[in-house]
Amino acid sequence: MNPEPVVVWSREPDERRDTHLVVLLHGYGSHEHDLLGLVPNLPEEFTYASLRGPQTAGPGYGWFALDPQDLSYDSAEVLQAAEDVWSWIESVQDQHLSVTLLGFSQGMAVATTLLRTRPHQLAAVVGLSGFVLDPGEDERVAAAVDDEALAAAQVPFFWGRDQEDPIIPAAAVDHTHRWATEHANLTKVLYAGAGHGVVPQEISHVGEFLTHMVLKPARTARR
Template sequence: MNFEQLSEGALPMVVGTPDNFDPSHQYGMIVLMHGFGSHMGDLAGLAPLINETDYIYVCPNAPIGMNIGFGQQGYAWFPAGGQTQPDDINNAVSQLQQAVDFAMSKYQPDDSEIYVGGFSQGGMMTMHAGLTRPDIYKGAIILSSRLTQVDLFTDRIESARKIPIFMSHGTEDLVISIQDGRETKNLLDEYGYEIEYREYPMAHEIREETIVDLKNWLQKT
């Protein structure tokens, strides 16, 4: 695959395209959002492991810069923990959608094959920005995450068409507990989502087994 960094949209992003990319061909598109304190390159490495021929991968950078120590810069979609306010999420969702609109305009994907996903805080964004837009996204990928600002979310998805979800979590996760993951899954169940849910004996991470199950889900969705 080929990767390039773009800065002209609402958010900087890394975009991965298949080898021998043909601009006249309509590929699917997968939007992948990194977690709290990470950066746009973090999930780009998953692209060739998921499917290196059929999709364009859009990995946007979260808008809030932060010092993560040792002179390193990380990024967040919104403030963590109890500091999160509805406006923080609304602002992040708006910027993400502008970035996705830019990528869609530039690459002209098959608009029936667009997925959105993320890890940790990126998974929270997937729920707020993705599940609320079934007019754009065919499915959602939620990795090691939980729902935040539940009332804001449920108000938006009450009448929304439900798209299929792939959801995974580690039973040894000490960052976002497996209990939080299960409670989020149960809430989404209550709202009628079709969820392929997987648990693995792992910490706050993405392992090969997760990618294998995700690939299989994409093939049948």
């Protein structure tokens, strides 16, 4: 990612301080304006920041090189993409009460990798129609993730998908399911007819998740 990534915000600079931040990470071949279409149907108490992936991919951008045919990738590139996103988050997080990630498809892989490397620094993660990194035999990547700490932290994780998603391979879904069940405070919902996309009911559920898992605990802690 460039030192100053392309970012689109839901609020003006003087309106962001002391709000909860949700970082939006788009899918392969998309762009930073895509997921902003969800924001009007999400809780207005949050500030939303949508980042553009650093690589040209198809008609848009991506976070790491990905074979569209079988979704094969280099796990080290996924880790680097997550590190680059975190570098940007560090530049803005001091003005926010918490940081939550929302990633779609390839963006979910980056979001969950961030969760696995920094489980105590995120309030929650939302993953839509995506997958979780499988480090394979890459020892450097395996050493960078801390799934044991994540399992202890039980960070809230919302995973929404269509069981008939034509894009995400069954093996990636199975790996994601095993990982999420063992390491996160999982909310998993299937949406028939969504395909490789997002449906209104799903966004309604995401809004409820953000309210109950991020806003309400924060209010309780301040009392």
